[in-house]
Structure formats: C-alpha cells, structure tokens
Amino acid sequence: MSQARLIALDWGSTRLRAFLMGEGGDVLQTRQSDDGASTLHGAEAFARALAGLVGGWREQQPQLRLLACGMVGSQHGWREAPYVRCPADAAALAGQALAIDDGLRIIPGLVDDAAQPDVMRGEETQIVGALALRPELAEDACLVLPGTHSKWARVKAGRVTGFATHMTGELFALLRQHSVLARLMPADGSSPASPEAFLQGVDAARQDGGLGHQLFAVRTLGLFKQLAPEQLPDYLSGLLIGHEIAHGLHDRGTRLALVGDPALCGRYVQALARFDAPAPLLLDNTAPAGLWQLALTMKLI
Amino acid sequence: MSQARLIALDWGSTRLRAFLMGEGGDVLQTRQSDDGASTLHGAEAFARALAGLVGGWREQQPQLRLLACGMVGSQHGWREAPYVRCPADAAALAGQALAIDDGLRIIPGLVDDAAQPDVMRGEETQIVGALALRPELAEDACLVLPGTHSKWARVKAGRVTGFATHMTGELFALLRQHSVLARLMPADGSSPASPEAFLQGVDAARQDGGLGHQLFAVRTLGLFKQLAPEQLPDYLSGLLIGHEIAHGLHDRGTRLALVGDPALCGRYVQALARFDAPAPLLLDNTAPAGLWQLALTMKLI
Numbered sequence: 001m002s003q004a005r006l007i008a009l010d011w012g013s014t015r016l017r018a019f020l021m022g023e024g025g026d027v028l029q030t031r032q033s034d035d036g037a038s039t040l041h042g043a044e045a046f047a048r049a050l051a052g053l054v055g056g057w058r059e060q061q062p063q064l065r066l067l068a069c070g071m072v073g074s075q076h077g078w079r080e081a082p083y084v085r086c087p088a089d090a091a092a093l094a095g096q097a098l099a100i101d102d103g104l105r106i107i108p109g110l111v112d113d114a115a116q117p118d119v120m121r122g123e124e125t126q127i128v129g130a131l132a133l134r135p136e137l138a139e140d141a142c143l144v145l146p147g148t149h150s151k152w153a154r155v156k157a158g159r160v161t162g163f164a165t166h167m168t169g170e171l172f173a174l175l176r177q178h179s180v181l182a183r184l185m186p187a188d189g190s191s192p193a194s195p196e197a198f199l200q201g202v203d204a205a206r207q208d209g210g211l212g213h214q215l216f217a218v219r220t221l222g223l224f225k226q227l228a229p230e231q232l233p234d235y236l237s238g239l240l241i242g243h244e245i246a247h248g249l250h251d252r253g254t255r256l257a258l259v260g261d262p263a264l265c266g267r268y269v270q271a272l273a274r275f276d277a278p279a280p281l282l283l284d285n286t287a288p289a290g291l292w293q294l295a296l297t298m299k300l301i
Numbered sequence: 302m303s304q305a306r307l308i309a310l311d312w313g314s315t316r317l318r319a320f321l322m323g324e325g326g327d328v329l330q331t332r333q334s335d336d337g338a339s340t341l342h343g344a345e346a347f348a349r350a351l352a353g354l355v356g357g358w359r360e361q362q363p364q365l366r367l368l369a370c371g372m373v374g375s376q377h378g379w380r381e382a383p384y385v386r387c388p389a390d391a392a393a394l395a396g397q398a399l400a401i402d403d404g405l406r407i408i409p410g411l412v413d414d415a416a417q418p419d420v421m422r423g424e425e426t427q428i429v430g431a432l433a434l435r436p437e438l439a440e441d442a443c444l445v446l447p448g449t450h451s452k453w454a455r456v457k458a459g460r461v462t463g464f465a466t467h468m469t470g471e472l473f474a475l476l477r478q479h480s481v482l483a484r485l486m487p488a489d490g491s492s493p494a495s496p497e498a499f500l501q502g503v504d505a506a507r508q509d510g511g512l513g514h515q516l517f518a519v520r521t522l523g524l525f526k527q528l529a530p531e532q533l534p535d536y537l538s539g540l541l542i543g544h545e546i547a548h549g550l551h552d553r554g555t556r557l558a559l560v561g562d563p564a565l566c567g568r569y570v571q572a573l574a575r576f577d578a579p580a581p582l583l584l585d586n587t588a589p590a591g592l593w594q595l596a597l598t599m600k601l602i
Contacts (some may be wrong), residue, residue: 116521116522119524170480170481208548210544212464212546243511243513244513
C-alpha cells in the first residue's frame with residue numbers, strides 16, 4: 001500500500017465519511033459511520049466519533065493531518081467555522097479554515113449575501129474538487145449539486161461568485177411521506193421506477209403555473225387513474241426537479257456540471273434534456289478531491 | 302322560533318357542520334361535530350354521525366329535507382357523487398345531486414379537466430352561495446377560497462368556467478411542523494403575529510426565483526438573525542400566500558372576492574394589496590347560503 005498522506009473527512013448532518021488519501025490524492029481506504037453532525041452533541045462526542053472511525057489510521061501514522069468539511073463546522077457542529085463570503089476561491093476557504101487542534105482543521109462554508117443570504121457547508125469543498133478534477137469548469141460554469149438541499153453554484157475565473165439553494169429533496173420527502181399526496185402512493189420503496197411519469201412531471205413544470213398548484217395534480221392524476229399509484233412518486237420527483245431546473249437554468253454559464261450521487265444526477269440529466277440544455281458534465285462525490293486540493297493550498301501536505 | 306325549512310350540512314374531511322334554516326335562508330340554529338368524512342368508514346357510520354348531530358331536529362319535524370355538500374360525497378365518503386364538469390352553474394349541480402334516501406341529497410363536486418384535472422368538493426356550494434348573496438359577482442369574477450387547499454375559481458355569466466387548487470395551507474403545515482425550517486421556529490401556537498415578517502415574505506414571493514429556493518430563506522434569515530424565531534412562521538405564511546397570489550392573479554376577471562375564515566382572508570387582503578390588486582369583496586362561510594340556493598333550485602323547499 002502506498003504511503004498515506006492525509007485523512008479527509010466529509011462530515012455531514014447524517015453521515016461521517018473518512019478517506020485515507022495517498023500520493024497524488026489517491027483514495028487508499030474509506031470508512032463511514034452514522035455519526036453525522038446532527039446526531040452528536042458537544043466536542044467530546046465529536047472527538048469520540050472521530051477516534052472510533054479513524055483512530056486505527058492515526059495510531060499507525062500519528063503525524064497524519066486531518067481536514068474536514070461539512071456540517072461539522074456549523075453552529076451545532078464540533079465548533080463553528082464562520083462562513084466565507086462570495087466571491088471566494090480555494091485560497092479564501094483554505095485561509096479561513098478553523099483549527100480544532102494541531103491535527104484537525106475544518107473548512108468553512110460559504111455565504112452568498114448579495115440578496116437574501118444563502119449558505120452551503122460541504123458543497124464548497126465539492127466544488128473545489130470538481131474544479132481540480134475538471135479545470136475547464138473554472139472559467140465560466142454552473143455546478144449543480146442535487147440533494148436534500150440542492151445547490152446551483154456559479155463559478156467564474158476560479159471563484160464561486162454566487163449560488164442558490166433549492167429544497168427539492170426535502171420537499172419530495174415531506175410530500176411523499178406526510179401530505180395528502182402520499183395517501184394515493186404505495187409505501188416507500190415498493191415502486192418500480194417510472195421514467196415516463198418522471199418526464200411527465202418535468203414537462204408539467206415547464207408550463208406556467210405555480211408549484212403549489214401543480215403539486216395538486218399528483219392527487220388528481222391518481223384520483224382519475226391517469227397515473228398508477230406506483231407512478232405518482234416519479235411524477236412528483238419530476239415536477240420538483242423540473243421546477244428547480246426551470247429557475248436554476250436562467251444563469252447557467254458556458255458549461256454545466258452535475259456533482260453527486262450518480263442515480264440522482266441521472267434524473268437531472270433526463271430532466272435537463274427536456275429543457276434543451278446542453279448535456280452536463282457528470283462527477284461523482286468530489287469531496288475527497290476538494291479536501292486534497294485544499295490541503296495542498298494550506299500546505300498541510 | 303320561525304318555522305324550520307331545511308337542514309343544510311357542510312360535511313368536510315374533518316368537521317360536520319349542520320345548519321337549521323328557516324324562511325328566506327335564515328340560519329336558526331347551528332351544530333357541529335368532529336365526525337368529518339375522513340374519520341368515518343361505511344354508510345352506517347355516516348348515518349349514525351348524522352343522527353347523532355341532527356336527530357333531535359328531525360324528530361321535531363320529520364318532514365324536513367336535508368342537503369349536504371363536501372367530502373361526504375367523495376370516493377371515501379358516504380357514497381360517491383360523481384363530479385360535474387366545468388363550465389357549470391347551480392342548475393347543473395342541483396340536477397346531478399345524489400339522493401341517499403328520500404330525506405337526504407348530496408351536492409356533487411366540480412372537475413375542471415381543461416388541462417390536468419382539478420377538483421373541488423364543498424367549494425362549489427360556497428360559490429353558489431356567494432353568487433346568491435352578491436349577484437354582482439355572477440357576471441365576471443374571480444372567487445378565492447383560502448384554506449388547506451385554496452381554490453381560485455373563475456365565474457362568468459353565472460357559471461364556474463374553471464378553477465385551480467393551490468396546496469398553500471397544507472404546505473404551510475408540513476413545513477411548519479416537519480421540515481428543517483421548523484427547527485428554528487418556536488413550538489406551534491406560541492408566537493405573536495408579525496405583520497412585518499408576513500409582508501416581507503409576500504414581497505419575497507413577488508421577486509423572481511422558485512418557491513423551492515425562496516423557502517430556504519426562512520432558514521437563513523433565522524440563522525443570520527435577520528428575523529426572530531417567532532417571526533419565521535409569518536414570513537413562511539407570506540411567502541406561500543404570495544406565491545399563490547402571484548400565480549392566481551393572472552386571470553382575475555373584473556371583480557375579486559375572498560370567501561372563508563375572516564382571519565385567513567385578512568392575510569390575503571394584506572397580501573393582495575402588495576400586488577396592487579383592487580380591494581376584494583369579503584364573505585364569510587357561504588356554504589349555508591349555497592345549500593339554501595341549491596335546495597330552491599331543486600324545489601326541495
């Protein structure tokens with residue numbers, strides 16, 4: 001096994017993922033646990049969770065540095081790493097990293113306060129990773145990071161100039177589980193995917209009419225048996241992702257990239273095609289690459 | 302007490318309201334219970350709930366007719382009264398009322414299937430009541446019935462020509478109780494109203510940007526202490542009502558009326574003013590007047 005150089009931590013609300021990284025940013029080993037930042041209270045709990053996951057790596061190489069990103073640096077995390085304002089590049093993020101101790105630093109999140117404030121924690125590091133892996137994105141691009149709170153970030157000349165959050169994934173979960181729409185659908189996880197219903201939802205989102213109105217069609221299409229119960233979740237997904245794209249696309253730069261879970265990004269690829277958007281570049285989780293790049297910038301390695 | 306002529310039943314999902322009506326449509330007595338249609342299963346349960354609430358009235362005057370509207374006529378109600386298609390007037394609704402027995406009839410709901418189907422049950426009767434009470438609305442108006450599922454109905458020449466449902470009230474409840482936004486808010490019911498925060502939410506809705514994005518500002522405005530925790534529910538309410546109005550107002554006719562709970566309608570009055578809409582006509586629950594009018598049309602009385 002090649003020599004380890006860095007322990008990179010992608011520490012979000014619900015998961016802690018650790019990457020043992022070697023020369024050139026290769027991922028040598030990965031470990032993960034359910035010790036997300038929202039499940040831990042107090043510095044000792046964070047320290048214990050960390051030791052439990054990567055203590056073995058540190059015993060073998062005590063000199064290894066650790067670099068973390070994500071909700072671990074929030075108000076309710078290990079300690080708060082104050083947001084860096086847009087526009088910001090990797091050097092600005094690296095320069096304001098929070099040192100927990102000699103061994104561990106936390107990358108701050110970003111705030112865009114041009115209008116009403118918008119925030120991210122973790123995605124800034126994924127963006128740094130995406131730009132490191134695909135330098136052609138640095139000049140003028142829109143990076144989309146789908147998820148519970150999807151981020152649409154504009155990058156110009158290597159800096160994040162602004163971004164917007166869309167609560168798409170959270171709205172889907174709320175409506176799927178708790179709303180009147182849920183009553184017509186099968187229980188979670190039991191439905192085969194329906195690409196047709198998904199695209200029908202995307203196409204509905206391309207029409208005039210507010211989301212609060214169009215959502216009601218999930219009920220009526222079920223009620224009038226124009227869609228089968230097992231198709232309704234995909235229609236809902238298409239409607240919500242379609243609305244996100246309809247509003248996100250208005251300022252998309254010359255290149256478009258999707259960063260994140262391949263299955264979810266695949267939905268966005270299909271939906272983007274209905275908006276006649278150019279085919280986006282696809283990248284899986286770029287947090288390790290971002291942490292590596294930031295560690296280089298900070299001369300930790 | 303003047304002679305009773307009709308028992309009018311406003312029988313929704315969660316409540317059953319009964320009105321003993323006398324000459325000229327005067328409401329002589331009202332009673333209500335929690336025996337909403339969604340809480341009852343099977344015809345016997347409906348019959349028992351009805352007897353429990355108005356059995357006393359019927360014993361005194363066995364010849365009294367009963368006329369009901371609302372979810373009692375849905376698929377999961379007492380028995381299904383099939384939807385009447387738009388455009389439709391009081392005569393169309395009366396003509397397709399469903400007879401449960403000699404004593405009781407149920408007014409059907411409306412379906413607008415010009416585009417994706419949209420439905421109402423109960424509001425069609427409130428609209429008939431509004432037109433009976435304020436005939437100047439019949440020629441060309443938009444009637445807004447705020448609620449869990451708000452309805453925006455277009456009326457021309459005495460007929461409902463089309464309508465749209467907005468899931469505003471349900472989205473508010475979901476986001477207020479179950480979302481990431483709820484975490485920054487005080488527990489339900491403990492906040493004094495903040496008209497400033499409400500109007501700030503309405504104004505945000507008047508800007509470009511999708512609802513799924515603008516909702517996230519409820520979180521960030523709290524996070525950056527630009528709004529106090531107790532102001533956030535009103536901001537959320539303003540945002541959702543503002544989005545409803547922004548989409549509803551595009552086809553509003555020459556007159557605008559709000560029908561329903563005065564406190565909730567008051568919010569819509571304030572929000573409409575921010576859109577430079579003309580001051581709307583205000584009507585409280587018009588279901589009894591609608592049932593009276595429909596009973597006249599049916600020659601039940």
